[in-house]
Amino acid sequence: MRVLLVGFSEDRFSPEQRAAILGAAEGLEVVFTRERAEITARLEDIEVAVGSFPRDLMKRAPRLRWFQQWGAGADWLLKHPELVAKDFVLTNVSGIHAVPISEHIFAYLLAFARGLPKALRDQAARRWPTDRGAFFELQGQTMLLLGTGAIGARTAQLAQAFGMRVVGVRRNPDRPVAHVDEMVALSDLHAALPEADAVVLTLPLTRDTRHVITEGELRRMKGSAHLVNIGRGGLVDEGALVRALQEGWIAGAGLDVFEEEPLPESSPLWELENVIITPHTSGDTPHYDARALAIFLENLRRYRAGEPLTHVVDKALGY
Missing domain, CATH: 3.40.50.720 (NAD(P)-binding Rossmann-like Domain)
Incomplete structure (x- = not known):
């Protein structure tokens, strides 16, 4: 199976938002989970991921082609040079903050x-x-x-x-x-x-x-x-x-x-x-998930259509 890992619990999103994800993911099996054991069990099949994805597991995901992070900063790559070299596209939600x-x-x-x-x-x-x-x-x-x-x-x-x-x-x-x-x-x-x-x-x-x-x-x-x-x-x-x-x-x-x-x-x-x-709260807003989800859904549409993705991070530069 081609799996889309949604690294959130299902209750993170409204019924309408979950339906939008499922509708945009035609051809992919959608798995909502943050549980390490569940992610590990599907690691061989994960092609697309969004949200939470443990870095050590991401490194071992053989079919990963695209990871949509839920934040803007990609400085975590400084600690994971092996993921800079790994062949997958990284996108972020830059601009929503x-x-x-x-x-x-x-x-x-x-x-x-x-x-x-x-x-x-x-x-x-x-x-x-x-x-x-x-x-x-x-x-x-x-x-x-x-x-x-x-x-x-x-x-x-x-x-x-x-x-x-x-x-x-x-x-x-x-x-x-x-x-x-x-x-x-x-x-x-x-x-x-x-x-x-x-x-x-x-x-x-x-x-x-x-x-x-x-x-x-x-x-x-x-x-x-x-x-x-x-x-x-x-x-x-x-x-x-x-x-x-x-x-x-x-x-x-x-x-x-x-x-x-x-x-x-x-x-x-x-x-x-x-x-x-302030405790790293400058980007907090009640509109965060809606704005980030809009970027992800558009990119998911583009991915399935074979079009270039938006908000692509240059992994070598880190932004």
């Missing part, structure tokens, strides 16, 4: 601008402060945006709506992006950092982007600047960031991702009043 993550980025920036971290601490203590704190406006500020894909593009759109100037950083700066005022190459990052009021990281984690922000970059930022990382924790040298926040090299940071997750209780980041921590 643009709305929630761009809004999450501005939740951080607006919270810092309007002094909300201090206000929430005062509220919890039932304290009316005599020190009103420092406030600032986003209008007129410069955002340095590392990563100008779907998330970065919508972030730039929101930034311009707030009256910010947007400088984008990408591998090929000759390709324009709507709502980005100026584009620079990653090699020009050091020259761009001193002008930025907000440095926002939406990059994927690859060998080239690991620790793109280290002590050298942090020391070039304004003392009044804020760093936002919603990409991957490995983009930032976390030890250097802790020192930067403790010693006032930068004003603060909004962090959704970390080098180790869950963030250990021993991390100094928990104690810093100039940090907002």
Whole structure:
């Protein structure tokens, strides 16, 4: 049999969504399961998979031709070079996070601008402060945006709506992006950092982007600047960031991702009043599954019709 492994329990989807999967999978036996034993039992027949698929089993699946992951980031390939070499197409759901993550980025920036971290601490203590704190406006500020894909593009759109100037950083700066005022190459990052009021990281984690922000970059930022990382924790040298926040090299940071997750209780980041921590939730939305399923169903149609798939990941590059 030619098997489509749907790596979710059946109750993850509505009856209408399950029917849509079954209808689009004509010619394939559809197996809904996350159970390792059940996946192992059908491993010889799995041709297409979506959702959860243990990496060690994926490596051993002889007939696998296409895997649709349910997330955007493919940095897991860094730990599985044997799957980079394996002959199958990898697709993701890049783009579906643009709305929630761009809004999450501005939740951080607006919270810092309007002094909300201090206000929430005062509220919890039932304290009316005599020190009103420092406030600032986003209008007129410069955002340095590392990563100008779907998330970065919508972030730039929101930034311009707030009256910010947007400088984008990408591998090929000759390709324009709507709502980005100026584009620079990653090699020009050091020259761009001193002008930025907000440095926002939406990059994927690859060998080239690991620790793109280290002590050298942090020391070039304004003392009044804020760093936002919603990409991957490995983009930032976390030890250097802790020192930067403790010693006032930068004003603060909004962090959704970390080098180790869950963030250990021993991390100094928990104690810093100039940090907002969220537990890798920037992409969460009640519309997630519907948006991801739409991409998968269109790709399933294309696969059965012999057409090129969308959202294909270059496994060698990792995105």
